Amino acid sequence: MSLRLRLVLAFAAMLALFAVNQAVQLRSDSQRTQTMTTLDRALKRQILMAEIRRRTTDLQRQMALLSQIDSESNQPPPGREIVTADINAVSTDIASLLDLTDGDERPAVVELQRTYAQLAEDWSRFYDYFGSEAGWATAFQVKAEPLAAALIKQIHGLQADQSRHVQEAQARFDAISRTTRRFDLAMFAVSMLASLVIVFFLARYVTSRLAELNRGVTAIATMDLEHRIRVHSHDELGQVGAAFNTMAENLAGSRRELKQANQELLARNGEIERQRERAESLLLNILPADIAAELAERGEVAPRYFEDVTIVFTDFVGFTAQAERLAAEDVIGVLHHYFKQFDDIAARYELEKLKTVGDSYFCVAGLPRRTPSHPVDATLAALEMLHAVSSVTTPAGDSWSVRIGLHAGPVVAGVVGTRKFAFDVWGDTVNLASRMETAAGPNRINVSAAMNQRLKDFFAMEARGRILTKEGKDLEMFEVVGVLPALLAGDGRPPDAFARRYRTYFDKPVTAFPAFLGHGTTPPAAT
Numbered sequence: 001m002s003l004r005l006r007l008v009l010a011f012a013a014m015l016a017l018f019a020v021n022q023a024v025q026l027r028s029d030s031q032r033t034q035t036m037t038t039l040d041r042a043l044k045r046q047i048l049m050a051e052i053r054r055r056t057t058d059l060q061r062q063m064a065l066l067s068q069i070d071s072e073s074n075q076p077p078p079g080r081e082i083v084t085a086d087i088n089a090v091s092t093d094i095a096s097l098l099d100l101t102d103g104d105e106r107p108a109v110v111e112l113q114r115t116y117a118q119l120a121e122d123w124s125r126f127y128d129y130f131g132s133e134a135g136w137a138t139a140f141q142v143k144a145e146p147l148a149a150a151l152i153k154q155i156h157g158l159q160a161d162q163s164r165h166v167q168e169a170q171a172r173f174d175a176i177s178r179t180t181r182r183f184d185l186a187m188f189a190v191s192m193l194a195s196l197v198i199v200f201f202l203a204r205y206v207t208s209r210l211a212e213l214n215r216g217v218t219a220i221a222t223m224d225l226e227h228r229i230r231v232h233s234h235d236e237l238g239q240v241g242a243a244f245n246t247m248a249e250n251l252a253g254s255r256r257e258l259k260q261a262n263q264e265l266l267a268r269n270g271e272i273e274r275q276r277e278r279a280e281s282l283l284l285n286i287l288p289a290d291i292a293a294e295l296a297e298r299g300e301v302a303p304r305y306f307e308d309v310t311i312v313f314t315d316f317v318g319f320t321a322q323a324e325r326l327a328a329e330d331v332i333g334v335l336h337h338y339f340k341q342f343d344d345i346a347a348r349y350e351l352e353k354l355k356t357v358g359d360s361y362f363c364v365a366g367l368p369r370r371t372p373s374h375p376v377d378a379t380l381a382a383l384e385m386l387h388a389v390s391s392v393t394t395p396a397g398d399s400w401s402v403r404i405g406l407h408a409g410p411v412v413a414g415v416v417g418t419r420k421f422a423f424d425v426w427g428d429t430v431n432l433a434s435r436m437e438t439a440a441g442p443n444r445i446n447v448s449a450a451m452n453q454r455l456k457d458f459f460a461m462e463a464r465g466r467i468l469t470k471e472g473k474d475l476e477m478f479e480v481v482g483v484l485p486a487l488l489a490g491d492g493r494p495p496d497a498f499a500r501r502y503r504t505y506f507d508k509p510v511t512a513f514p515a516f517l518g519h520g521t522t523p524p525a526a527t
Contacts, residue, residue, distance in 0.1 A: 014198065050159070059087065062083060213229060312433070313434050314382075345385055348511075349512050352423075354424060386443055402442075407432040408448075408451055435469045459480050460483070461478045494513035
């Protein structure tokens, strides 16, 4: 038996014990969940029964008190609206109780509902005839009394049954928990014992063989080429021993020369590999992975057409004035801080950073890997960029403001030049995105009408009307106010409602979601 097979069998045995333990845990968790569900439904039924009993008792008392009032006054009974509301509330509670009831208890609740329907009808008739037809009012009041008593009795019986069900569910949950704890302790003991036995025998086997190999290596290292390692088995350790015996038959000088040559070759290969990895790392920091691979393989990059991407432009408001108030190194430090955060945000939302020009940041979503969710991903990233800028104070004690513009459409992408090359995109989509950024307000995300149509199902949008660009074009523009409040429902990250709509639209999980959203979804105020 080979050493590999021994190790595989040993680990398989330990994994089998672990699998058994996990299976029992899963079964126990399932039973506990079912029991807790039963207990929860029983407690809800108890609460509803108590509420039904209280309201019914109150109504019965009101009817009794009303029957003592002089009904010959030809006046409508007082508080009719309140009593009618209470009667309807009890009907609603009984319907809710019926929804929570299943099994053998359901006929009793149906009977309770039927009894209350008759009782409610008699109470309503009593009110209808009170003050006008005293005889009829008294008849219905008399008819309602035994029904009310029967209803209270039925509720009492149902409450007793629910108390018994709650106790049974609690006892069942406790029994499952005790059994699980005992089994866990037993499996832990068995697993530990089995693991110790397996490790002990494997360790003894391996150490004895390694000791023999160690003696052989020591003999060969001291130039005792007559020494032979005893081969006890044909496993990997035995093969190593045989290999050492073969090595002992070679000339010591040739072995030393070969070893030295191998060491030198490994050192050279290691240095080459380190240089190659460094070059690849630098290239990947400049170009997307697919583009870098094509450039490395062919020495050039063919232009590519992307039919739908989202362009993101950012620009700091009043950067020149801000720069005049700060030292040069502080300006660079603040820009580096912001752009470093922008880089992290772009990577998190799978946006491709193209370049920075002065205080402008230029990135794109939807390339080189095409994805239908790029307008939403880019907008979420833009919201997080706004939050990142608003949460930082400069060394001068003030905050910078940023404008962000987005537009989606087709572009052509490629690498131009042969020295200090850069990956870039071209087309009207890029120009329109730049115009969106220029027309944006401080700490605002400005988008085109086409982008508004693609974002309105996820974000609250505010129409800005038609705005004239510097080229004289009259373009309709919108501002992104924040994620739709209805999509922020749920405790998850991202919220459950947002995640469901995202998966429905794009058939994939949410790429990323800003952590600050949910505590306030509006972009920072304009400064």
